[in-house]
Amino acid sequence: MGASLLAIKVGALNILTARSRFVHGDLATGRPGGQAWKEDGAMPGWTATFFKCSLCAFGPSPPTERFTGLVANSVENEPFFLALAVAVATLGEPGPWAPTLVKTYVAGRYFHALVYMTEFPEFLMPHKTLIRAQGFLASTFSMFFLAGSQLID
Numbered sequence: 001m002g003a004s005l006l007a008i009k010v011g012a013l014n015i016l017t018a019r020s021r022f023v024h025g026d027l028a029t030g031r032p033g034g035q036a037w038k039e040d041g042a043m044p045g046w047t048a049t050f051f052k053c054s055l056c057a058f059g060p061s062p063p064t065e066r067f068t069g070l071v072a073n074s075v076e077n078e079p080f081f082l083a084l085a086v087a088v089a090t091l092g093e094p095g096p097w098a099p100t101l102v103k104t105y106v107a108g109r110y111f112h113a114l115v116y117m118t119e120f121p122e123f124l125m126p127h128k129t130l131i132r133a134q135g136f137l138a139s140t141f142s143m144f145f146l147a148g149s150q151l152i153d
Contacts, residue, residue, distance in 0.1 A: 002102040003082055009113060010074050015055065017067035022048070022057035030068030062117055070116050074109070081105055081143045092150045101142045101149075108139030 021027050027036035051057065085102055088094050112135030120128045 002085060002106045005106050006074075006078050006082065006109065009110065010071065010078070013067060013071050013074065013113070016061075017064065017071060018051070019055040019057045020061045020064040020067050022052045022055060023059070023061040024064055026064045029064040030072070062119070066117055070113055073116075074113075077139070078109065081139070081146075084143060084147055088146060088150055095149050097149065098146060101146045105139045105142040105146075108135040108137075108142065111135035112139065 017030075021029075027040040028034050031037065085105075088098060112132055115128065115132040115135060124131075
């Protein structure tokens with residue numbers, strides 16, 4: 001179930017990133033050299049309209065760089081945990097804490113994403129990194145404990 005929830009999260013982020021690109025007219029953020037793909041500039045107006053309608057690309061949206069940053073962070077962290085969880089479940093001995101560690105990891109990643117994408121009021125802004133880090137730390141230490149559980153006999 002953890003892998004399914006992480007896949008849904010990154011899939012939703014990919015859709016929301018594309019939506020944000022059209023809302024803000026920003027087809028370059030997160031791309032190599034900060035440049036839009038050549039074909040994006042050659043896109044006919046009807047194609048852009050099709051995507052805007054398909055993605056409900058109207059109304060407010062967080063900046064595209066927030067989405068691309070969060071997707072990059074997910075890609076940097078989550079595959080390693082998924083590989084570990086699959087290895088433990090199929091080749092290792094999961095132990096009684098394994099389900100709790102997987103749930104904690106997934107909850108931590110969702111909490112991290114939620115805080116990352118939330119615009120905080122100014123008086124809380126100095127604390128946003130610390131609040132976001134709680135999800136990061138919960139998920140990272142869950143991964144460490146799951147990995148460590150396989151090293152102890």
